[in-house]
Amino acid sequence: MKTFVDAGLSESQQIADIKGNIEEFGRILSPVKKVMDVVVLAAPQAAIPWACVSFSLQILANPLTESSINREGITYVLSTMDWYCKLVELLVDGEDVSKTLRDDLEEQIVELYKRLLLYQMKSVCRYYRSQILVLLGDLFKIDDWAGELTGVKEAEDQVRTRLGQYQSSSMCGALKGLARAMHDGTNHLTSLIQKQYQAQQDRDKHRDRENCLIDFRQKVDPHHEKDRIQNEKGGLLRDAYSWVLDHDSYGKWHKETHHKILWIKGDPGKGKTMLICGIIDELETDPTHTLSYFFCQATETTLNNATAVLRGLIYGLAKRYSQVYRHIYDKYKDGGGKAAFEGDSAWGVMCGIMNAILGDPMMNGVLLIVDALDECVEVSSRNWREIETNLERITERTSALSLELNSHLVSHAVRMYIRRKVDKLAEKQPYHDDLKLRNHVEKYLNDNSSDTFLWVALVCNALRQDNIIRRNHVIGPKGVLRTFPKGLDKLYKRMFQYISGAMDADLCKDVLAVTSILERSITSLELCSIMGLSQHFDGKVETLEDAVRCCGSFLSLRDGTVYFVHQSARDFLLDKEEDTFANLFPGGVEGLHWAVCLRSLDAISKVIRRNIYELEDVGIAQKDIIMPKSNPLASVAYSCAFWMKHLGESSTERDIKDYEFVNKFLRTNFLYWLEALALMGELPQAVQGIQKLQNVIRGKPASKDESLANLVHDANRFLLYHKEMIAEFPLQIYESALLFSPEESVVRKHFFEDHAPQWISITPGLDMTWDTRLQSLTGHENRVDTVVYSPNGQWILSGSADGTVKLWQAESGHCEYTYGGFGEELYGRAKELRKAGVRSVAFSGDSQTCTAASSNGVIKVWDLKTNQVESYRGHEEELVVTTMAISPDGRTFAYALEDKGIHIWSMDKEISTRTIMADIDDGVSLSFTTDGRWLASSSKNDNIKIWDTLTGDCKQEIYNEDVQEVEISGDGQLIASLNFNVYVWETKTGRLVHKLEYNGYRLLRSINFSEHGRLLAIVTDEGIFIYNTATGDLTWKTSNDGSWDASLAFSPNNERLVVGCYDGTVKIWDLAKGNKNMASGGSAQSFCYSDKHHFAAYYPDCQEIATWGRSTGHDVEVQKFHAENVEFIAMSKDHQKLASASFSGQVTVWETKTGAHTQLFGANPADAKGNNISDDIDDGTGGRVEKIRSLAFRNSFQLACGGWETIRIFNTSDGTIAQEKYEADESVELMEFSTDGQWLAYESSPAQPAGGVGETT
DSSP, rough: HHHHHHHHHHHOOOOOOOOHHHHHHHHHHHHHHHHHHHHHHHHHHHHHHHHHHHHHHHHHHHHHHHHHHHHHHHHEEEHHHHHHHHHHHHOOGGSSSOHHHHHHHHHHHHHHHHHHHHHHHHHHHHHHHHHHHHHHHHHTTTHHHHHHHHHHHHHHHHHHHHHHHHHHHHHHHHHHHHHHHHHHHHHHHHHHHHHHHHHHHHHHHHHHHHHHHHSSOSSSOOHHHHHHHHHHHHOOOHHHHHHHSSSSSHHHHHHHHHOEEEEEOOTTTHHHHHHHHHHHHHTTTTTEEEEEEOOOTTOOTSSSSSSHHHHHHHHHHHHHHHHGGHHHHHHHHHGGGGGGSSGGGGHHHHHHHHHHHHGGGGGEEEEEEEEEEEGSSTOSSSSSSHHHHHHHHHHHEEEEEEEEGHHHHHHHHHHHHHHHHHHHHHTSSTTEEEEEEEHHHHHHHHSSTTTOOHHOOOOOOOTTTOOOSSHHHHHHHTTSSGGGGGHHHHHHHHHHHHTSSSSSSSHHHEEEEETTSSSSSSEEEHHHHGGGGGGTOOOOOHHHHHHHHTTTEEEETTTTTEESHHHHHHHHOOOSHHHHHHHHTTHHHHHHHHHHHHHHHHHHHHHHTTTTTSSOTOOOOGOOOOHHHHHSSGGGHHHHHHHHHHHHHHTTTTTTTEEEEEEEEHHHHHHHHHHHHHTTTTTHHHHHHHHHHHHHTSSSSOOOOOHHHHHHHHHHHHHHHOOOOOOGGGGGTHHHHHHOOOTTOOHHHHHHHHOOOTTOOOOTOOSSSSEEEEEEEOSSSSSSEEEEOOOEEEEEEEEEEOOOOOEEEEOOOOEEEEOOOOOEEEETTEEEEEOOOEEEEEEESSEEEEEEEEEEEEEEEEEEETEEEEEESSOOOOOOEEEEEEOSSOOOOOOOOOOTTTEEEEESTTTTEEEOOOOOOOOOOOETTTTTTTEEETTEEEEEEEEEEETTTTEEEEOOOOOEEEEEEETSSEEEEEESEEEEETTTTEEEEEEEESOOOOEEEEEEEOTTTTTEEEEESEEEEEEETOOOEEEEEOOOOOOOOEEEEOOTTTTEEEEEEEOOOOEEEHHHHHHHHHHHHHOOEEEEEETTTEEEEOOOOOOEEEEEEEEEEEEEEEEEEEEEEEEEEEOOOTSOOOOOOOOEEEEEEEETTTTEEEEEOOBBBTTTTTOOOEEEOSSSSSOOEOOOOOEEEEEEEEEEEEEEEEEEEEEEETTTTTEEEEEEEEEEEEEEOTTTSSSSEEEEEEEOOOTTTOOOO
């Protein structure tokens, strides 16, 4: 159609051009026509002629205009046709809109197409028709092209209207579809996110599990250790261990449930370890067995103690059984990560985890195997009568398998082992082609081995030496075979003689001597740095390793580490009864320890430096540090960790001058050394070493030069104070550790200038000396109710409400043991069950036994030497214990039983079990003399009474009402009672010796006498106070450091005070240092600021307020004001006035420039209604004043005091009240004025109800 139209337009183009010219003429005449129309109106007679002319002109013009309209119309139709054709192709799929709307639109489009096509077809006909006919038709507008075009446009408008509706509907449909797609997509995306989140959680859990197990794992995996042992011993031979699987003892243990323990015992070298390996392999073939094992090793510090044994067993279970992981992770999460498995509380943590595992129903029937207990420093399985005696106590649960009593079976196993070793020899000359030689060797081994696997292994290793290449080297006149005597010790002696004849004999003997006194296995590089002490060593690693191989009967070299082939080899070298000892240690073992120490310090000094790993971040945590590939500490790792141990093992008879090299090392390298230890995770070695050095120096005669003693003492304080931070962030030793050490610290003075960060400027106010608190020991999970020092001063025992007892090293603070298992108790009127807390602890007089008694009456006694425990119960189980006490010698016990009097029970026959009928209530208190002969008791409803425990008679009664606690001195001469004050009485006469009164508001908590009653310590909410019982003078005090103290005890020499706290910590205080603090100020308690240049602090130890102010440049002005029992202080914004509020409710205002107080006035009167509110204080005259809870200056002339229900603003000039505001049932805790003093902001809290203060625990 378009082709026809285009052709028609082209053919009519010439005619169209002519018509166009004529039409142009018509357009020119048009204005003339309009003028003539106007003229005709003026001449009516001309109207008819002009009408004829006009009509004629119109008729004549029609052909011209029709042609033009057609051409314009066809052009429009063609363009419209193209557009709508393309539009139809772009219409939305019919499925997206309703059928009605789609049909309607289609109908309109069809109508439009009809009109468009009709217009085109009529035009084509016009173009190909005779032009005369066209002209005639145009004269009378027969085709009416304008009307046709209008019809097209109207149809087009209809289409557009329907199309708009269609598009809107289509768009809505599309949007709905999009919404559905988005909804589906969102659901899908949500599902993907959930899956991804779950996957991430699983990955996090897996990573946490891996990290937890990595942190839990020790350096040696028990599984890998088993493989190493088997490979080192030439593999596991079934014929050498299978006999044990058929043995009755093994069968009873394996099959009978009441036989819980299998004890395999035998002398060294009898093959116990390989038997264990064989048993493990057999048990592992049965998937129903829940199994874990551990191999002790005396020369490895991570494998030779009870904590390591438990840790290894738990790790073995965790690797195999996923349900075990949660028990480890609970401790890992709650204990702060890896730190939970290390340090003082590790043993207690391991015990807790193991108990949880054994109590898990999923882990029923766990098999735990421990090899070489004789190499554990805390337990042993050798044929020692003491150990056998202890195991005999549980004979009914133990199956003992003695290798000596089964020698015929062991002998057969050894013969199988010999045959295998000889077959192995046959792989090389001269044994390969000589059956008779092999048989001869086998017979000799069978005849001389004494059924000892180790003997066979050592001889066979010697027979494999490279210098044995011919038959006569073995069994000839000078053959080596017959030189191997029977018995291990004789064999060792023969091997040593062989080494003594070697070309490098001197170096070999030096190597043997050094390795035999080391604390652990050592790498070749580490040994090289120490062997510099030998004049026979050239410093080359290759030379050293050759010497180790030469000592193959004693030492083995595996993966660059030197080990003893067996613990018995080391024992032989250190046996002073053997001739070898004198040959190996001509200067004695102590002399060699000294030499190792000297050489270690020399080697360390050449290696260590600041930031030795060249870390960029000084705040990086130890766990995030990646060791460099070329570890600069590799050669001195052993020396860094153990030089002090060797120093401690050296002779103690040396003069103090001999320790100058130690002085020089510490003054030069102390911080570098600590950094190196922290990087290696060995910082505890520094703490123990410094304290051992401190003890060594204490034993030396006094010297004029105290520099080393002072340095070591300060280094100990430095370490105790900063050890946790240094262990976690090693490089902070140069930043935080130095910065927050006292100004008088020797370490700080020596290193601060060269090592402290340059961006720090120190302002006055830093403590001058170390705090009186030496250590804070953590590990208990609840209040520490009882603490005591051992008579020798080396140990501290603490008992907690969490049901555990901890034994601490007094100097290092290391937790040696954690004991528990006291069971449960009946609690409250409802008699509910809860874990029984430990109420009292004591040591025996020789410090070898410790005793603990719990609130349910269970008594446990531990032998510290054997770690054996015995349990007793001193009363009927169903009775409720309100309080109890143990005599200081740990032999006699007293219980206050609910409604049953005081029950006395003793392990001494002289004191019979008896009950003393006394008035018992919730406030009863009991206290023994040292020998347990005398018992003091008191209660809120009774007087103080002193009982003779032998007879049960009351020997003295002292009237003192409302007694909270009573304490009798160890010698029985004095007795102290605590209520609102502390009273000291003479026991014999009942005479009051001292009444220790308090000014202010203090809650008294606990009292304790020193060993001979010369000192009395009192715990209050403010802190600890110690009095001289002879004079009543205050000799020492310290302020409360934020934790409430619950119990306390003196050290035997009265130089230390151990305190148990409500937050579960155990704190050790230096009493001698405390005397200095009474004069120097001690620790600040309250602080306030005027601006960034002016502030004040209150020092309760010296009852003093100090202010600091910087006026110009760097000049600092310090003022001091004496004030007693201050609780709050405030400073005006212009720093001209200072105010203090005391516990007694008095407010003092000071002039900061002159130091004089300008006003002293009492706080507002207490509640006029007479309510017994908790903040009321006795004013000393029978009246009551309100306790001040907060202070704030409005300006220099007015001061706001906040208290119970009120805020009062006082005029500082005369103390009168300027304003007053009441806040019902609220205690105003904090206040602050706006800069212009127009607004006051305060924070309040609901006050406690009438009736007093209730305490929660």
